[in-house]
Amino acid sequence: MTVRVLLTDDQPLVRAGLRVLMADAPDLEVVGEAGTGAEAVRLVKDARPDVVVMDLRMPGMDGIEATRIITGSGAARVLVLTTFDDDDHVYSSLRAGASGFLVKDMALxxxxxxxxxxAAGDALIAPSVTRRLIEEFAARPRPASARRMPDGITARECEVLTLVGRGMSNAEIAAHLFISPATVKAHVARLFTKLGARDRVHLVIMAYETGLVSPPRRPCT
Structure with a gap:
């Protein structure tokens, strides 16, 4: 199946580079380009992409607001492509509904x-990038009212959520807890249901918001 992609970035060279790269990928099709968030919102309705590759810093409507509108309508999934080291809006973009984020210095x-x-319905949040994201979270002041962990979360699920928040993959969590990867996958699936999380990215956000991965760390009890 061909994945329909909308490229959104205020730098024409970035869009051109991605378009050229995708031209050699038979399963990817660029169906449009936008230079602003507002333009992306308009084009999503006409081009009907499966995935919107979204920059955050753009004139007018930024990528965060555009992401919120696009994902809120269910029109497409959003993958943020930004300069992580100097962009403090990544967390807000994930809360706005982005399915993941990339940094612009990644390999094409x-x-x-x-x-x-x-496009397959999963989230992209590489463990190495997650760890950097958590470092950003830890450096910020705690929210005035942290989210309370819902009832029904077991101690083991709390441990798994903590390790997901620290950027560990299922295989790494399995090795850390001395359980099988299949068992970890089952715990993660139950966390999706119990926490109402769309994907792994949002589990990371919840681990942060409940205090599991930023000081002071809340113990699993």
């Missing part, structure tokens, strides 16, 4: 792979 082949992952 990895960007294509990420688009496929998001």
């Amino acid at each position: 082949e990895d960007i294509l792979a990420a688009i496929r992952v998001v």
